Amino acid sequence: MKTLALAGAALLALFSTIAPAMLSAEEAAPLELHHQVYGEGAPLVLLHGALMTIETNWSTSLGELAKANTVIAVELQGHGRTADQVPGLSYQTMADDVAGLLDRLGIEKASVMGYSMGGNVALQLALRHPERVERIVAVSAAASDKGLAPGHKEMVQHLTPDMFAGAPMVAEYQKLSPKPDFAALVEKVKQLELMPFDWTADLTRIKAPVLLVAGDADVVTLSHLAEMHAALGGHANGDVNGPSRSQLLVLSGTSHMGILADPAKAHQVAAAANAFLSAEAK
Template structure:
């Protein structure tokens, strides 16, 4: 794919993201508009945790079983989770954070890596005195979530990965080809750039921030062996027009007990969903479909037998 086409696709992605972040979940989600998602919630707790040399910004909403949400590349809490927090916080404790260099968490003289960000999330849970939590990650945050479960298994009860991968070639080849073309100019005027500036970062470092974040996907990684050993049940969801290869998601699902008729063999503890009519960016707008599936997975008795006639 030539550079002009790749650049065009990137611009289209950024424009789509800008629209998605500024509008509520309307035409992209089936069914009636969810009025709860439009309500503005204030965190019951917020602050900075001293974690691995970072002052890591976090917010906590609601009460109940804890779930930590891990955002995607270049995102912030409001950009990634503004429509999702109110839906999950109705009956559980929702912990959201901003990863190294993102939002209100300032960058430090340390490379950005999936492993390092996973250790930061684990450190935040310790700071909050939470022994174990459900972990949900989107896109880059999905990779971080996989690493939290690999590196800190005792802290993960159940794992939800939305549009994330556990190998670099889990993405379609055209997606991998795009990563090396990312520049700060492509984000000019978008909510990503505006929030980077407005949340206290130095605008002069925006180009460095863009390059540093994308660097994690410019080098090969393959956690297949370790991810397949994760003991926590996994719910992996991708869009049918996502950047993640179907085979990538299916390989993990089969390794976790899928690929068999549940009526004969019982249901696997892990789950897989391919959301129709859904792109990578559109995934986080599918709240009317995703939230019921996520909460059902988190609340289900995974040892129960399948329904019978």
């Protein structure tokens, strides 16, 4: 049972999919985000998953992405070198934080690539600040908690900070955080994960092209991915209808965690993202 608990905790560390706002944009000014810039080309903002940092999320793919883009790798609220705030986490306020960063950097419009929690933040950025988003690559993101694999929330309910004891991500957090409190961060991620949400209908408002990426054994179900793809302007029978504005890539034999844990998979996703980001607009 201890082994199963540790495995579940490690898996959740890479999850992130859920939650309506806990604070409106009017209640919290955008947080100043730690960020790092690499490469040359059109701007591409990278948004990590829950409990992760720039290094732990993007180390196997950042180099490939920076070959074709000016990569702006971000650490979100309470993660890595970015300060925490008293309120809990919400995708909406984290999206507003990213918009604030674009303001500070003088970037009018950028593409955004996010993994898990970061993928949901990318979708919220497009919903809340559509004029700021060129294209989106959403990896292992969900638009509804109804689209998550059975048993996910049950696993989250039993999550405790002790399950991460000895994990490298804890040492990384303790080293980088300006005011480390890993137990508090775990609790905030847990509450984010347990909140119901459904943005599926809202996706029709996103006009930026979107590439959805997931594993065939991901925490996001294949049926929900198909539903998201349709809402984002994807359609069947391209021979008749032409290429879709939005696209869907499903990696075979791949779990949520496996997308990052396997360097070959991470490289495959980065290459697909570069191709999507550089393609002519439809």
